[in-house]
Amino acid sequence: MASGLESYVNHTVSIITADGRNFIGTLKGFDQTINLILEESHERVYSTTTGVEQVVLGLHIIRGDNVAVVGEMDEDIDSQLNLANIRAEPLTTIAH
Amino acid sequence: MSASSNQAQGGDQKEKKRKESILDLSKYLEKNIRVKFAGGRECAGTLKGYDPLLNLVLDNTTEYLRDPDDPYKLMEDTRMLGLVVCRGTTVVLICPVDGMESIANPFVAQDG
Amino acid sequence: MLPLSLLRTAQNHPMLVELKNGETYNGHLVSCDNWMNINLREVICTSRDGDKFWRMPECYIRGSTIKYLRIPDEVIDMVKEEVMQKSRGRGEMKGGRGGPGQRGRGGARGAFGGGRGGRQGPLGRGGGLGGGAGRPNKPKKL
Secondary structure, X not given: OOOOHXXXXXXXXXXXXXXXXXXXXXXXXEOOOOOEEEEEEEEEEOOOOOOOEEEEEEEEEEOHHHEEEEEEOXXXXXXXXXXXXXXXXXXXXXXX | OOHHHXXXXXXXXXXXXXXXXXOOHHHHEOOEEEEEEOOOOEEEEXXXXXXXXXXXXXXXXXXXXXXXXXXXXXXXXXXEEEEEEEOHHHEEEEEXXXXXXXXXXXXXXXXX | OXXXXXXXXXXXXXXXXXXXXXXXXXXXXXXXXXXXXXXXXXXXXXXXXXXXXXXXEEEEEOXXXXXXXXEOOOHHHHHHHHHHHHHHHHHOOOOOOOOOOOOOXXXXXXXXHXXXXXXXXXXXXXXXXXXXXXXXXXXXOO
């Protein structure tokens, strides 16, 4: 399949959605419309006033329409992050 | 081919079954249904007819008006539309009015 | 694994669906099709701001308006089972890819039909849903 997501399957991925949210989880599957299956996923909620909040979510199907970015996570680098110290503007939604 | 004629032929069409809509609108005929549209409009009316593309004919239709500043925020106001045809491609959600009710937050109690 | 196979496997399970308009629907999946159109039963609808709630006995949602679906964790294990049994049965008939049309065997389904429970993450975002922490995704009968 041309989409190249195959190499991410069973790897930890970071998804940015059209509404500006960031989901992290194990990519278990996808289809031609980029619908995704994320397992053991969580959401990272960014804020300028407090550290990054992680919300545990579990098993997810994210509809392809809503997917903006799929990136493979470097788990070593990610595990070294101190999320409590990270301050960031939340992303805004995509303007259609 | 209408949804209802498809059903009438019944059993010999097992292979075709998955082409059939998962929504059987015939059960809502002459009943009041609530319809939500892409963009945020909502209305309720008596279902008089439909087709497989989800185009609907509603009678005695009421539209629920929205906050002028927020197209997804419903207000108390309504307006009567009467007999309308709803374009199927813009229909987002259909549910029966019967049994639909506004409730208090059902999730807080479970948190404890 | 295909997302729609997982969704089909999730039939009769509770789930949370968030729409592009921000509304969320908690209910049991009755049926779904290849367009991700779904029927839910025993539904609780939450407004975008999490301040209004409606109960509805059933509803139909057009797939193209869905943002995402949250499904109980254990459902993903049932898909594996279903796929293995399917490929075993199909190997003799024909090779290659099959359409996702056929549903799993009744047996496999029955074997998993029973008890759920245990860990259930919160469904829905924090804001407006009472924090959502620890909230099971199975809407209580009211």
